Amino acid sequence: MPAHRTRLAFEPLSPLLDIRRVVESTPNFEFAMDITCDAIDDFPLEDFEKLVLYQVVLSGKPLVIRGFHQRLDKRIFSEKWLRAKYAKKVEEVRDLVKKKTFNFSMGHYLDNLSLLTRQVTVHNYTHKDLQRLYLKDIDCPPEWRAYLENLLPPFFFYLNEGPKAFEGPASEKTNLSEIPKTTQGDLIAPAGDLMSSLPPSMRAENLMCYVGHEGTYTPAHQEMCASLGHNIMVEASDGSLENGKPTEPGSSIWLMTETKDRRIVSEYWMSVLGHDIDIEDFFAPLHAWEIAPFKTWVVEQRPGDLILVPPLAAHQVWNRGTRTMKVAWNRTTVDTLELALLEALPHARMVCRDEQYKNKAIVYFTLERYSKLLRQAKKVDHTVVVQLWDDFKRLFNLYKSILLSESFSQKNPEKNVEYHEFQSNVTCSFCRCNIFNRFLTCPGCADALGCENDPYDVCMDCYVMGRSCACVSNLKWVEQFPWKLLTERYEAWRRLIISSDENNKDLKVQFPTFIVARGQVGKKSVAEICQEQLVRRPWNDPKKPKPVVDNTIEDAGSESEGNSRSKKRRKMRQSLTAKADDVHRCHVCLHFEVNWKLAPCSNCDQRYCYGSLFRAFEISPQEAMEKHHWLCPKCRKQCSCGACQRDPSMKPYEPNCTILGHDTSMVADPRSIETLVDFRKSNLWWLKKFGDDVHGRIQKRQREAEEAELERQKTLEDQGFSFEASPFDPPQNGNGNDENALGFDDNDGGIPVDPSLIA
Incomplete structure (x- = not known):
């Protein structure tokens, strides 16, 4: 059996936990900055x-x-108002132990909060049979939404389109009349939430309510699509009698990290705790946070506390007392869009997590909206207009990246592209991310596995990774915007930027024409790679199915350490395939494979299978395919195979991070297969080969984070920001690798399961 990383077991927080004492006695714990409204x-x-x-x-x-x-x-x-208004409304209640949902009426759930809380005592709070029923992700009552929208500063409220009148803090010092307007009366200013740029039918509903009791929790996670999180506790039990029943004071304990530590957190979660932060299914025990090699910001949230969560900052929440009621929402800004397209979406794609926010569409529609405002603000000198221009330029660069990735080969443009008008509802059948424009579809397997009249649509990024339906090739191109329209928008917005300052000659260089921008890329676009792979990969006729992937093959980069491959089996495999012209041996794992599953070096005759490249060298299929002249690890003097390590000039590549592997079969379309890399496999074998230096990898992440932070501070200071860097506490010697101190559970099952649900 392949080896697995041990996983830290779930441990609940004690009802008697004194979080202030914990913070005061833990070096890397600190209370988050707070101010009063x-x-x-x-x-x-x-x-x-x-x-x-x-x-x-x-x-x-x-x-x-x-x-x-x-x-x-x-x-x-109040609980009384919620019960009176929505007692009969049926909501889905999440059983956190069974990981199932049950339909409860609001009144029934609120009636039983006292009972659910009394079941938890200082003597039994660790028992596996306790119920943890969480009313989460329910629609916010419109009365609450309207009140909060009028109370909170508009720029950070849900779906904000720009400055507006309100009655909350600083409202008396806000003068909307000073903000310039268009001839139609619209304020020329940036929006607080760029989701508002989308047509109403395309927006994601993320203004949600959460009602919990003692022992309910939200596992460690990052906000979706690198967005900004907002969470206000609007009411909680106060310890008095309610409806003749005793209550315990309600509050929530938050443990949060910083944006800059996101890679350290991810590596710590995988290599030390044995979980993947992107899966969002593990609540880390307190002692795991206490010895973590990064700073943890702590908040005990009480009624009236509004918490703002940074993008890509991991955080988890534990509810205490009889009742906590919160309202939460997310905002998308230019900063979050940049992080989403660069980091969050690739990670979401790996684990097949829904992309509800339609980030690329937000870029396009925001540019459309802002361009109309800016055409009437060329000569206006106002701080909000200056900010609007800056945001517009950054959004334009994101739009350029999107178009460049979707550009066909200039030498071999696609002529047969189906048009399907954009309605924001096309998602990848494999990763479930939203598709903005171009994608591949396979009508040939529409009726496979009972998927009647349901074509298999796959995004270009997934197809490059080797993900597709079993047909593998013979897929058709589809676009949701006429390409001419998109390029015309590019040129029009580019001219608008240049016209903003006709005396600045550098703008023409910074924002080149699309043809020039394509020539500056220096690598193949994702669309161009897909074009090449559609030619290389064979078509598997669904009417005459044949095996495409040999699932019996395990490469040397898997957890098996190669011990399960007998010499006899390898000889049989070699005798069957070595004579084929389109078959070669992988330089690392030594398995014979068809050429389209191998990356050929441009400098030598070596070929590497994509599974070995991914696990042993952290090279994704796209990284190898996008280069016009790809040099293999051997030519770069980085190969870590046994033969190359005998070369004294070779400096074998050591993996920088832990890959636990993702089994996406439960969420991807059932017709899906992986043809290039089995992403379920981890790189633990390669980590063990080099000593599995967990502490060293985390320290390297720390150094990278610190260097990036210093560079970021310097950039911001050059732009006029001045501030002090927060101190970073390194891990204490002797604690970082003590797995027994963490209380590891070798069972791979993770969270214990509650055997019953009380009706």
Whole structure:
């Protein structure tokens, strides 16, 4: 059996936990920065907006704003009102132990919160049979939404389109009349939430409510698509009698990280805790956070506390007391879009997580909206207009990257492309990410496995990775926007940017024509790779199915250490395939494979299978395919195979991170297969080969994070920002590798299962 990384077991927090004492006694724990909403009244709203930008977005640290409970109308923000108004409304309640959902009426759930809380005592809180029923991700009552929208500063509320009147903190010092307007009366200013740029039918509904009791929790995760998180506790039990039943005071404990530590957190979660932060199914015990090699920001959230969560900052939440009621939402900004397209979406694609926010579409529609505003603001000198121009330029660069990735080969453009008008509803059948424009579809297997009239649509990124339906090739091209329209928009927006400052000659260089931009890329686009792979990969006729992937083959980069491959089996495999012209041996794992599953070196005659490249050298299929002249690890003097390591000039590549592997069969379309890399396999064999230096890899991540932070600070200081870097506490010697101290559970099952659900 292949070896697996041991996984840390779930451990609940004690009802008697004194979080303040824990923070004061733990070196890498610190309470998050907090301010009162009354303090916001002392300054113009622009100053508060700069604080949020600096603290949460640029510094990547959480911010807590306290005191909103004094401004919330307790007539509607109460358990009594919720029961009276929505008692009969049926909601899905999540059983966190069984990992199932059950339909409860709101009234029934609220009636039993006291019972669910009393079941937890200091003596039994670790028992596996305790119920943890969480009313989460339910629609926010419209009355609450309207009240909060009028109370909170508009720039950080859900679906904000721009400055508007409100009655909350700093409202009296906000003068909308100073902001320039278009001839139609629209304010010329950036939107607080770029999701508002999408047509209403395309927007993701992410204004949600959460009602929990003692022992319910949200596992460690990052906000979807690198967006900014907002969470306000609007009500909680206070310890008094309610409906004749005793209650315990409600609050929530938050453990949060910083944006800059995201890679350290990911490596720590995988290599030490044995879980993947992208899967979002593990609540880390307190002692795992206490010895973690990064700073943990702590908040005990009480009624009226609004928490702002930085993009890509991992965090988890534990609810305490009889009842906590919260409202949460996410915002998309230019900063989050850049992080989403660069990091968050590739990670989501690996684990097949829904992309609900349609990030690429947001870029396009925001450019459309902003361009109309800016055409009437060329001569306007105002801070919000300056910010609008800056955002427009950054969005334009994102749009350029999107178009360049979708560009066909200039030497061999596709002529037969089907047009399907964009309605934002096309998602990849494998990874489930939203597809903005071009994709591949396979109508040939539409009726396979009972999927009647359901064509198999795959995004270009997945197809490059070897993901597709069993037909593998003979897929057809589809686009949702006429390509001419997209390139015309590019040129029109480019001219608009250049016209903003006709005396600045550098703008023409910074924002070249699309033809020039294509020539500057220096590598193949994702669409061009797909064109080549459609020619290389064979078509498997669904009416005459044949095996495409030999699942009996295991490469040397798997967990098996190669011990399961007998010499006799290898000789049989060789005798069957060695004589074929389109078959070659992988330089690393020594298995024979068809050529389209191998990456050929441009400098020598060596070929590497994509599985070995991915696990042993952290080279994705796209990285090898996009280069016009790809040099293999041997030619780069980095090969780590046994033969090459005998070469004294070789410096074998050591993996930088842990890959645990993802089994996507439960979420991907059932017709899906993986033809190039089995992403279920980990790279643990390669880590063990080099000593599995967990501490060394984490330290390397720390150095990279610190260097990136210093570079970021320098850049911001050059732009006029000045601030102090927060201290970073290194891991304590002797703690980082003590797996027994962590209380590891060698069972691969993870969270224990509650055997029953009380009706």
